[in-house]
Amino acid sequence: MGKLDGRVVLITGAARGQGEQEARLFAGEGARVVLADVLDGPGEALAKELGEGLGEGRAAYVHLDVTREEDWAAAVAAARERFGKIDGLVNNAGVLRFNELLSTPLEEFQAIVSVNQTGCFLGIKAVAPEIAAAGGGTIVNTASYTGLTGMAGVGAYAASKHAVLGLTRVAALELAAKGIRVNAVCPGAIDTPMSNPEGVDPAAAGALYRTLVPLGRIGRPEEVAALALFLTSDDSSYVTGQPFVIDGGWLAGVSLF
Numbered sequence: 001m002g003k004l005d006g007r008v009v010l011i012t013g014a015a016r017g018q019g020e021q022e023a024r025l026f027a028g029e030g031a032r033v034v035l036a037d038v039l040d041g042p043g044e045a046l047a048k049e050l051g052e053g054l055g056e057g058r059a060a061y062v063h064l065d066v067t068r069e070e071d072w073a074a075a076v077a078a079a080r081e082r083f084g085k086i087d088g089l090v091n092n093a094g095v096l097r098f099n100e101l102l103s104t105p106l107e108e109f110q111a112i113v114s115v116n117q118t119g120c121f122l123g124i125k126a127v128a129p130e131i132a133a134a135g136g137g138t139i140v141n142t143a144s145y146t147g148l149t150g151m152a153g154v155g156a157y158a159a160s161k162h163a164v165l166g167l168t169r170v171a172a173l174e175l176a177a178k179g180i181r182v183n184a185v186c187p188g189a190i191d192t193p194m195s196n197p198e199g200v201d202p203a204a205a206g207a208l209y210r211t212l213v214p215l216g217r218i219g220r221p222e223e224v225a226a227l228a229l230f231l232t233s234d235d236s237s238y239v240t241g242q243p244f245v246i247d248g249g250w251l252a253g254v255s256l257f
């Protein structure tokens with residue numbers, strides 16, 4: 001018995017990083033997963049691998065740029081045709097740029113908001129009716145610890161992630177009567193391509209996390225996937241509208257030693 005037996009879950013940004021681990025874990029827990037991304041090569045390869053390992057018909061890849069409403073409509077139609085329904089969504093796709101506010105070009109600000117915030121809104125809008133038609137289900141949005149606090153150098157990103165929490169709360173209120181629970185994960189520093197951009201020395205980053213994070217290390221994408229699984233499964237059946245911080249204790253307070 002898997003925790004997601006019989007479920008069909010669409011995961012955006014599923015080609016790598018946290019989305020990849022969510023797809024692997026959810027499929028292992030019995031879900032049929034729709035992997036959506038703009039990285040078609042890795043996304044298709046992962047869907048093939050999961051299908052070969054767990055059985056044909058367990059995973060499918062769709063090209064989905066979360067900023068494009070027409071892509072959402074096509075992805076939903078493809079998922080319905082392949083699996084008959086959708087009753088879970090993980091809005092995971094996201095982009096990060098480092099820039100101080102006063103140096104951030106408008107186009108860069110809007111590009112980040114477009115993926116992280118508008119993409120999340122479009123996902124809720126496109127998929128919630130499908131989940132309702134399936135008799136209810138779950139939406140997990142991916143915010144960040146910068147959805148709850150500030151961090152210099154990531155103004156556009158932090159603004160978009162604060163907005164994801166607003167969307168999460170309103171969606172939880174508006175969709176509860178349709179049997180849809182909506183929650184958000186707020187990861188701290190997690191070891192994925194996003195947090196390892198070119199030019200960052202891994203040794204220096206490791207030393208930084210040992211100092212800054214109470215648990216003394218960067219998080220693993222599998223750990224975020226486990227939280228997303230909790231929020232997607234019936235284990236969280238009385239939970240909706242909430243942000244869940246997963247950050248090794250970084251936001252707990254100020255460490256002096």
Ligand SMILES: NC(=O)c1ccc[n+]([C@@H]2O[C@H](COP(=O)([O-])OP(=O)(O)OC[C@H]3O[C@@H](n4cnc5c(N)ncnc54)[C@H](O)[C@@H]3O)[C@@H](O)[C@H]2O)c1
Nearest residue numbers: 013017018065066092093094144187189190192193194195
């Ligand atoms: N890694 C971290 O430290 C961290 C911390 C807090 C929050 N997050 C959030 O977690 C989520 C996953 O990030 P990650 O760390 O796995 O990063 P990642 O860069 O490894 O993965 C992000 C995925 O999103 C996809 N994507 C980007 N733009 C897209 C678009 N327009 N349409 C569809 N897919 C798109 C990418 O192709 C990629 O596969 C993001 O929302 C990110 O903001 C990450």
